[in-house]
Amino acid sequence: MNRSISLLAGVLFTVAASFVGLVLIPDWQFVPLEPVQLDDGTTRPVPPEGSVAEGRLVYNELGCIYCHTQQIRPDNFGTDQQRGWGTRQTEPLDHIYDEPPLLGTMRSGPDLANIGARQPSRSWHHLHMFNPVITSPGSNMPPHRFLYEAIPRGDGERPDEALNFPEEFDDPHHWWVPTDRAEALVDYLLSLDHTYPTGRGQ
Amino acid sequence: MTDDSPPPTSDSSASSAPMPEGSPDQESSPRDMVDRARIDASCRGPVLFFFLTAAAWLLIGSALALLASIKMHSPEFLSDTEWLTFGRVRPAHLNTVIYGWSSLAGMGVLFWLQARLSRAELRFQKLLYAVGILWNLAIAGGTVVLLTGRYLSIEWLEFPVWTAALLGLGFVAVMVTSLDTFRRRTHHHVYVSQWYLFGAVFWFPILYVLAHAMIHLGGATGVAQATANWWFAHNVLGIWFTPIGLAAAYYFIPKVIGRPIHSYYLSLLGFWTLALFYNWAGTHHLIGGPLPVWLTTVGTVASMMMFIPVITVAINHHMTMIGHFQKLKFSPTLRFIVFGAMSYTVVSFQGSLMSLRIVNETSHFTHYTVAHAHLGMYAFFTMVLFGSIYYIAPRLTGREWASARLIKIHFWSVAVGMIMYFTGLSWGGWRQGEQMNHDTMPFLDIVAELMPYFWSRSVAGILMTVGHIAFAILLWKMWRGEGQKRLRARKLEQQQEGPTLLARPEEDS
Missing domain, CATH: 1.20.5 (Single alpha-helices involved in coiled-coils or other helix-helix interfaces)
Known part of the structure; x- marks a missing residue:
């Protein structure tokens, strides 16, 4: 040749x-692909806007995808759905507004495609983000304390948004308050809900 | 049949041997030697620059890898520094070892191989220095951006667009230079290594530019970005690193043992089936994902077809090596390259099987895949790079390696480290996959079960890093000219010694 x-x-x-x-x-x-129209007149998926879009950027810049997927496999393939991670397989439609789609390739942690529906508690997410072992003993997720601001307790009053730790994790010297990034990240996580019907068979 | 025969000569016999494509003649005429010396001299500056800076990125990449690995079992380690959090050091590790170490060292090997095989001097040295500096600055800048968090999580494409633009621009010069050498080839015959190198310098820029156009510049919609992502990421290995690795293996194995490659026709078949099938395999990374089934099935089919080029190359290399395995004792180049070539066969077989749905159901989303990725990028490609550099650098500087002991430390710590890395994570990752597919096993129990394997990875990583430090010291000493001067080729053939050899053949045989 x-x-x-x-x-x-x-x-x-x-x-x-x-x-x-x-x-x-x-x-x-x-x-x-077009968004689906639900019975209540709303459409899904919803394009990320405002703090959800900001939270999505925080999710990106903290590299969450290196341990968390956002894709549910079909029900005869793996046990994603039996684990309660989702009610149906993820479809291309679910990601039409995602730039880039954060499908992920690794499950050092659980799938997050429907984390907003599975864990709707804001305070849970903040505690988990601050130090994962508070809510999930044995977790090897890194703590994200840098997303929270420490305010010396002194004589001042407890700020409303200060985290409410269980006793053994309480910091007697500081109140820990979420930064805007932490709030945005939790807004984004709470927005992750792909349980709506797409009108397609499996 | 031997019109493809490369260069018989032994690693030891100096700047040695002729490069007679076209003639199985082992004797090297004085003119040949003058030619080779001239070609090596033309490569000296730029190629050494690429090797040295690549080694620096290897050290940086190793440090980032160790950090990421330690954080997997000890999440509190350095956890309050945002730019050192796992989600930063993990992509920083990948990008520094891919674009820093593997690509820079790979390009150095590519320039030298193309020049030697074309029997033409490398031109545009100043341009190549500029490209080397540009790549290093762009990677440094891109890595800082990554660590400070201004990046999008797109695996293998995390660098900001401006970094990618600079790397792409630099690569145009790499392509032009390499083709310029190829165009001035003085031999009619084109050796198999040259096809691979020719392909690689076209494939990489096409992949890189198109992937950015589709993902960062908004060319693709939704999950089509994911297919573009894995079309790119899989092909970077398949049609950028693999061709360079195979070109080097096809060159050095026959060169060091001194006999021509087993079969020209097999190498032809191997090249074209690789070009045809590897391209289509990437979507197997998305099996079970939100994509039409035909798309992942195409990936599976192409992955199975990859058995053809892989078996072809394996037969060709094995049949060339057969009867010469004792030479592994003496030649560091051969030792690293044979380790790499064997890993290529293993990693490719494994990769094809992992694309089958029944295997993928367990292996997907687990550390089994991480072990597999390192078997490809490290046990195959990086080992081939080490072996190539052990051959090339002494011919550029005219000096031997400063210490045979350091070479042995390098080989054994990375070889043992890699085997430990692979077995630990493969075993642990497979269990992880099986346990994940037992819906009654709580997730945190799976995490707990993985801990010993995470620790074994950190230990393996330390071993590999020790090897990298030994390698970097050797390369540094080589650059400083601390090794013994190489004897003239004729003389060395008689003497058969010098630290470039790990043992003296006379003693052992």
Whole structure:
């Protein structure tokens, strides 16, 4: 094989063909997807806006995807649904507003596709984010105390938003108050709910 | 049949041996030696610069890897520093070892191999220095951005767009330079390594630019970004690193043992089936995900077809090596490269099987996949890079490696470390997958069961880092000119010694 032209043609053709097949064609398939209309007149999914969109950026910049997926597998494949992580397989429709989709590839921690529906408590999420072992003994998730501000207790009153620790985790010297980033991140997590019907079979 | 025969010569016999594609002749004429010396001299500056800075990124990447690994079993470790949190050091590790170590060292090997095989000097040294500096600055800047958090979580593509633009721009010069060498080749015959190198310098920029256009610049919608992501990430391994690794294996194995590659036709078949099938395999990373089933099935089919190029290469390399395994004792180059070539076979077989739904159901989303990824990028590609550098660097500087002991420390600590890394995480990861598929097992119990395997990874990581430090010291000494001067080729052939060899053949045989 000594003709560089045929070598070049083969090299370009092989990669171009796979790009069309694996990237462009699926893209054309997803572009026409429209949100679903629910009985109460609202539509799903909802594009992330305001603090949810900000929280989504915090989720990105803390690298949550390196341990958490956001995709439920079909019910005959793995036990995602039996674990209560979701009620149906995730579909392309669920991610039409996601730039980028945060599907993830690793489950060092549980799936979060429906964490807003599974764990709707705001204070739970804050405690868990501050130090995961408070809510989940044995967890190896890193604590995110840097998302919270320590306010010396002194004589001042307890701020309303200060975290309410169980006794053994209480810090007698400080009140710990969520920063805007922590609030946005929890807003985003609470927004993760893909339990709505899509009108498609499984 | 031997028109593909590369260069018979032994690792020891100096800047040695001829590169007679086209002739199985082992004798190297004085003219050949002058040619090779001229070609090596043309590569010296830029290639050494790429190797040295790559080694620096290897050390940085190892430190980041250790941090990430320790945090997996001891989450409180350095946890109050946001820029050192797991979600930062994990992508910083990947990007420094991929774009820093593997790509920079890979390009150094690529320049030298292409020049030697084309029997043409490397030109545009100043441009290549500029590219090297540009890549290093861009990676440094991109890594700082990653650690400070201004990035999007897109695996293998976390660097900000400006970093990617600089890397892409630099690569254009790499492509032009490499093609310029290839175009001036003085031999009609094109050796199999040259096809792979030729392919790689086109494939990488195409992948990199298209992936950014589709993801960062908004070309693709929703989960199509995920397919673009895995089309890219899988292909970076498949048609950027793998071709360089195979080009080096195809060059050095015959070169060091001194016999031509087993079969020209097998290498031809291996190259084209790799080009054809590897490209389509990436969607197996999304099995069970929110995509049309046809898309992941294509990935599975292509992964199974990969058995063809892999078996082809394995047969070709094994048949070349057969009867010469005792040479592993003497040649560091051969030792690293044979380790890498064998790992290539293993990792490819494993990867094909992991694309089957029945295996993927358990292995997906677990540390089993992490072990597999390191078997590819480390046990195969990085080991081949080490072996190549052990051969190339002395020919650039005209000096031997400063210490055979350090080479042995390097080899054994990374080899043992890698095997420990792989067995521990594969075993633990597979159990993790099985337990996850038992819906009654609480998640936190699975985490608890993984702990010993996380610890074993940290120990393995420390071992590998020790090896990297030994390697970096050797490379530093090489650059400082601390090794013995290489003897003239003729003389060395008789003497057969110098630290480049791990033992003296005479003593053992």
